[in-house]
Amino acid sequence: MTALADVLATLAARRTESLAELLEFASIPSVSAQSQYTPDMLRAANWLMARLKQCGGGQRGGLNVELWATEGHPAVYAEWLGAPDAPTVLVYGHYDVQPPEPLERWNTLPFSPTVLGDRVYGRGVSDDKGPLLIAVQVADAYFSATGGLPVNVKFLFEGEEEIGSAHLPALVAENSERLRADFVLSADGGMWSAETPSLTVSARGLAALEFTVRGPAKDLHSGRHGGSLQNPLHAISQLVASLHADGRVAVEGFYDGVTERTPDERSATAQLPFSDEAYLAQTGAPGTFGEAGFSTLERQWDRPTLELNGLWGGYTGEGSKTVLPSEAHAKVTCRLVPGQTPERIPALIGAHLRRHLPPGVTLEVRPSEHSASAYHIPADHPGRRVAREVLEQVYGAPPLEVGMGGSIPVLETFQKVLGIDTVFFSFAVGDEDIHAPNEFFRIPRIAEGHQAWARYLDRLAHHHE
Amino acid sequence: MTALADVLATLAARRTESLAELLEFASIPSVSAQSQYTPDMLRAANWLMARLKQCGGGQRGGLNVELWATEGHPAVYAEWLGAPDAPTVLVYGHYDVQPPEPLERWNTLPFSPTVLGDRVYGRGVSDDKGPLLIAVQVADAYFSATGGLPVNVKFLFEGEEEIGSAHLPALVAENSERLRADFVLSADGGMWSAETPSLTVSARGLAALEFTVRGPAKDLHSGRHGGSLQNPLHAISQLVASLHADGRVAVEGFYDGVTERTPDERSATAQLPFSDEAYLAQTGAPGTFGEAGFSTLERQWDRPTLELNGLWGGYTGEGSKTVLPSEAHAKVTCRLVPGQTPERIPALIGAHLRRHLPPGVTLEVRPSEHSASAYHIPADHPGRRVAREVLEQVYGAPPLEVGMGGSIPVLETFQKVLGIDTVFFSFAVGDEDIHAPNEFFRIPRIAEGHQAWARYLDRLAHHHE
Structure with a gap:
């Protein structure tokens, strides 16, 4: 068996355990916007640090884990630099979550994550605790199966994404040497549909x-x-x-x-599998509404x-x-x-x-300090190419390239301070009621995410060869 | 000494006690709009019944007190019919109060009534517990000083005024025989200024x-x-x-x-002592604003x-x-x-x-069921004339005749069901932050109200002579 096959087997054997970890992590109400939850923010950071330290059985030679203070909520940082000839990947995610209000609209308790069928319901399970844990669990499996990682990995998990990442630019700037990397992978973001794999190439x-x-x-x-x-x-x-x-x-x-998009760009968007009818059925809105002359997807991604x-x-x-x-x-x-x-x-x-x-x-x-510039990852970016290839391997079809209506302020920070474009590599789906009552995460996505992240790191190790 | 003088002396001797009673009554959070306070509504009704029963020392021959159930909050009723040759007065008031929110804007606890200088602060002290208690205390003083009342008196204190008196019309209709009276005096309402006695002759x-x-x-x-x-x-x-x-x-x-008011009516309003400048100083608003072509008082009373x-x-x-x-x-x-x-x-x-x-x-x-028609008491109404005379005696000057921007739905009920016009006879003042944080009642008004109510009942006894 190859090293990758060992890693994938290890991940497959740990499926129940992987879900259990998410239930535990998501039961901590790490709401960054409301000061009453400040102690829980620290609990969540501590939980995450413990989980990172445990990678590879907690032995020497595993991840070096640190808590990075900011003037707001701290960030959790971890690194493993044992592959001097391989590239370095910076993995971004956030352990803070949106406020749970309105509470009366939840069918389960927001901080008692609940499995119903093939979904887990709870605040933060999709945004971003589930997708973040996938990356950590893959690193752990590499340590267990191979004693190390195929590339150098740096994890940076912030605690202020849901309130605008106000202190992250300063933190990244102060630590720009330590954060230096060849690629940034974001475990935050999300695919635009549960049916079709997709790769997000822009964000408002x-x-x-x-x-x-x-x-x-x-x-x-x-x-x-x-x-x-x-x-x-x-x-x-x-x-x-x-x-x-x-x-x-x-x-x-x-x-x-x-600027208006080119006719070719507009045509590519128009060809994506999307119907207003299905969208209205999904959202329950009585009709679409927006700027005249643009489709729903254009209104969401490009306007x-x-x-x-x-x-x-x-x-x-x-x-x-x-x-x-x-x-x-x-x-x-x-x-x-x-x-x-x-x-x-x-x-x-x-x-x-x-x-x-x-x-x-x-x-x-x-x-407000809550701000971000619009973002677009170039078509020829190698990290974007690798992501396309890996998603095609996992899902058996090339991913759609789509935009994202939401914003991830940190992308701009990585571009400006570190000079690196970020590849979105999250296994959340945009319909999972993030920022709303009854947020959920699709449990099969954990296994799919494990495969994709494991393959991504493996491919990056051979990128420069 | 005349009977009236004895009564006034009795009231003067009981001033401290009268204020203490208000503090006790207003400490019960009888908020009719919020279901969490339902038990307190009943506590307030029971407190009021006990106070009414205590009139005249609680002996036989005092008030007959009853709790009148409705489909909502109950009303408290009390009567004394020992003056068969004298007219009958129905006294109206309400023991429910507005919600205390926003709580953070109160300088004292809304249901811990607090004396500061010559004011008492607390939810309901002005609207309507203070003015209501004045009428009860006057009856008590009559019983103590003279063994009875100069006229027949019926008290009807409802528990739903702040939520629109939805069940009062039915209650009044069912009990129209028992409620029959020659005059209705409302202990709810309020004078429009602390400086000048006034008589309210209309309500929106x-x-x-x-x-x-x-x-x-x-x-x-x-x-x-x-x-x-x-x-x-x-x-x-x-x-x-x-x-x-x-x-x-x-x-x-x-x-x-x-309909537009007549030039004479508009001119009378224009001559009242009122300035926009003082009004803005009182309310803290940056400017007046409303319908073009009308003064502030017209906008408040007539439009x-x-x-x-x-x-x-x-x-x-x-x-x-x-x-x-x-x-x-x-x-x-x-x-x-x-x-x-x-x-x-x-x-x-x-x-x-x-x-x-x-x-x-x-x-x-x-x-909403919360509704009322506009109200106007005729200029030649005998109850209005007596009120003018009594207020002139107490304050040494004839009262201003003013309108009221607010509404008292029960006035319409008394007019429609009992055929009686209501005279506003409350000693609250319109600036006492009713329906707002830091509601207060002016303590000297208790003594003034005692005098006026005692004189009013005395005058009515001689009205038909």
């Missing part, structure tokens, strides 16, 4: 802001005062409504610099957006409360495409909001 | 509804899906923004039947309104969550003036919302 960027509209200094009785003062809920609705017109963002300058993620003010509880509230609030994120920058877009929106502010209220705009 | 009506906008069947990731589906937060903002134009309600038919009381959807917690939410919600109340009905207005709004619904979402409109 991100810019975020919040704003608050303030009227009276305190909540007032809407009977006594209604009609004589501007209601912040009316004002914020007018502001939000002013941000779009006919499915297009109405902020002046928003589309400046955005910029401005989306409200939260809007609130006044009384939102049970029953009635006749209040004219003092304040109203909105959270906004934009998805960016090449030609837009995460610095300029919030400034344009702030100017638009100030220009459209109704009388009788004041406005506060708070840009 | 109320109509309420909630609506929900639904898009995808579940919350989605706004990166993956944003731009290709209608965002319910965008749609609800457009709907809310469509409800007004230039400070005027833009719902078709909304102003139908609304109908459509106000959002709550608006919410998506992620409203700490940090960021890139969600395209499944639903967005709004709570609306309208204040009505003569010519509008609480049945027709929600129907007009529902039709407007359906007509303006953006593509890609569905709409559910839920009219």
Whole structure:
């Protein structure tokens, strides 16, 4: 048997154990956005460090594991540099998860991961604890089966991806020597469909802001005062409504610099197996809606957006409360495409909001640190080629090359600071309700991911030969 | 000494005790809108019954006290009919209070009533526990000082005023014989200024509804899906923004039947001591805003309104969550003036919302039972005349006759079912942050209310002579 065959056999023998590890990892509520979970963030980091140290049975010669502090949540770093003639791979992932709210919409407890059929349900199982563990388990199998890894491997698992990776650029810059690598593989991301293997070659960027509209200094009785003062809920609705017109963002300058894709590129997207009908059945939305002249996939991958993620003010509880509230609030994120920058877009929106502010209220705009530029991995990138080949081996067909509507800020960091393009190599699927109630991960993907990662590392070892 | 003088002396001797009773009553969190407080609603009703039974030392010949069940929260009823030749007064009030939220904005605990200077702070102290207790304490003083009351008195204290008095019309209709009276005095309401005594002669009506906008069947990731589906937060903002134009309600038919006031009436309002500058200083709002062509007082008393009381959807917690939410919600109340009905207005709004619904979402409109017609007590009503005289005696100047922006649904019930106009006779003041954090009641008003209620009952005894 070859070394690769030994590794694959080891992984196959450990399937139950691999799933059990995910259940354990995902039971730690590592919610980076909410301070009440800060102790759990540290528990999750410690769990991950222990799992990394255990690779190869925890003996000398395994991974060197470190906790890297930041001004926010720490990152977990591990490395093995025992193959001086082979290339070096940096593996990226994140151990933090989205908040579980709204809790009442979950069918299982978000932090009691639950197996139902061939899925495991729980916050973070798909984004990103399941995909991240696959890479770790493959390294472990290599150590067990062969006593080492076929290439040098560096793992960098951050704890702030879900809140914008604010401290990662500084961390990567400070440790740029140690993080030096030939390839970056991201265990975050996700295939766009459960039926067809795919390789993600682009991601939209991100810019975020919040704003608050303030009227009276305190909540007032809407009977006594209604009609004589501007209601912040009316004002914020007018502001939000002013941000779009006919499915297009109405902020002046928003589309400046955005280039249209070529007819060939648009045609490739149009040929992908996708139907609006199936999409609506999947999402339960009553219809598609967006910018005129673009298909649903183009609207998701290639066009910029401005989306409200939260809007609130006044009384939102049970029953009635006749209040004219003092304040109203909105959270906004934009998805960016090449030609837009995460610095300029919030400034344009702030100017638009100030220009459209109704009388009788004041406005506060708070840009967020949560940002990323749009990303695209070149077609001739060797890591992209290897990924295509490996996915074809595992799935028996070449992967579709697709875009990604979401954003992974760290890609920009690796490109700017380390000078390396990142290959998305996650075995999550985009429909797994990440960032929503009832997030799940497909259990067969663990075995598929094991095979693919094992083959990827094996192929990279021969890349320079 | 006259009987009245004895009563006033008794009340003066009981001032400390009277305040202590309010502190005890207001420490019971009788929030009618929230089901978690249902046991406290019953505690408050029991406390009030015990207090009523204690009138006159709890001896035979005092008040006959009963708990009147409804399909919702019960009402407390008490009567004394020992003056067959004198008129009968029905006293109205409510023992339920508004929800205390937002809790973080209170400087004291809402249900630990706290005396600071000449104010007592706590939920319900002004609306309506303080004003209600004044009437009970006056009855008690009459029993103690004179062995009885100068007129027949019926107390009806409901437990659903803050949620729209939905079950009161049926209760009043079922008990219309027992509730028969010559006058209704409302211990709910409030004077419009702390400096000048006033008599409220009109109140706006109320109509309420909630609506929900639904898009995808579940919350989605706004990166993956944003731009290709209608965002319910965008749609609800457009709907809310469509409800007004230039400070005027833009719902078709909304102003139908609304009559303009006469130049004399408008001139009387214009002469009241009121300044926008002082009003803005009091409310902390950056400017007044409303329907063009009307003063602030006219906008509050004489013009109908459509106000959002709550608006919410998506992620409203700490940090960021890139969600395209499944639903967005709004709570609306309208204040009505003569010519509008609480049945027709929600129907007009529902039709407007359906007509303006953006593509890609569905709409559910839920009219509320919370409603009231606008109210006006005739200028020649004898109860209004007596109130003028008594207030002039207590304060040394004739009261201003003012309107009320808020609504007291029960007034309509008393008019329709019992055929009696209600006189507002509350010693709360409209600036006491009712329905808001840091609700307070002015402690000197307890003594003033005692004097006024004692004199009022005394005058009514001689009304028919």
